[in-house]
Amino acid sequence: MRFPRGLTGRGAGATIGKAARAAAKRPALRGAARSYPDETCCGDSVYYLTVKTEFAAAHQLRGYRGKCENLHGHNWKIEVIVKGPDLDKIGMLVDFTEVKAWLRTLIDEQLDHRNLNDLPEFQALNPSAENIAKYLFDGLGNRVPQGVSVDRVTVYETDRCGATYAAQ
Ligand SMILES: [Zn+2]
Numbered sequence: 001m002r003f004p005r006g007l008t009g010r011g012a013g014a015t016i017g018k019a020a021r022a023a024a025k026r027p028a029l030r031g032a033a034r035s036y037p038d039e040t041c042c043g044d045s046v047y048y049l050t051v052k053t054e055f056a057a058a059h060q061l062r063g064y065r066g067k068c069e070n071l072h073g074h075n076w077k078i079e080v081i082v083k084g085p086d087l088d089k090i091g092m093l094v095d096f097t098e099v100k101a102w103l104r105t106l107i108d109e110q111l112d113h114r115n116l117n118d119l120p121e122f123q124a125l126n127p128s129a130e131n132i133a134k135y136l137f138d139g140l141g142n143r144v145p146q147g148v149s150v151d152r153v154t155v156y157e158t159d160r161c162g163a164t165y166a167a168q
Pocket residue numbers: 059068072073074157
């Protein structure tokens with residue numbers, strides 16, 4: 001899957017991408033980057049930014065008939081995609097470093113090197129890849145700045161198997 005890359009000169013030229021062209025149609029608001037309170041990102045083209053990381057943790061799936069009912073561990077791989085319609089004055093949706101920091105804080109404080117079944121969030125819910133993806137999606141959603149939203153979080157148990165929780 002290919003996503004549009006952030007280009008330069010938001011709104012300044014005629015050949016720099018759909019999101020920039022859409023921004024150019026809003027001249028009264030162009031001075032206030034990421035501040036379109038009367039609009040959502042879903043009607044226009046958007047920029048996507050992807051950050052990946054990983055952590056190690058154990059879990060067991062209650063009610064599952066098979067090996068995963070027993071306590072076992074994974075090196076979970078996480079892929080986060082955030083989105084937004086506008087770039088800042090230096091051509092960025094949001095700093096990769098910021099997204100990585102939000103993700104690392106959530107992971108280091110809550111998930112890394114833990115038994116996920118011990119967490120309050122996973123007392124009623126199983127710590128499945130699907131529920132971990134939603135947990136990270138919701139946690140990151142509370143941290144992103146105005147004008148940026150979490151599009152999806154994918155949690156991989158292995159290189160070949162992952163679950164995604166996404167915005168509709
Ligand atoms: Zn597992």
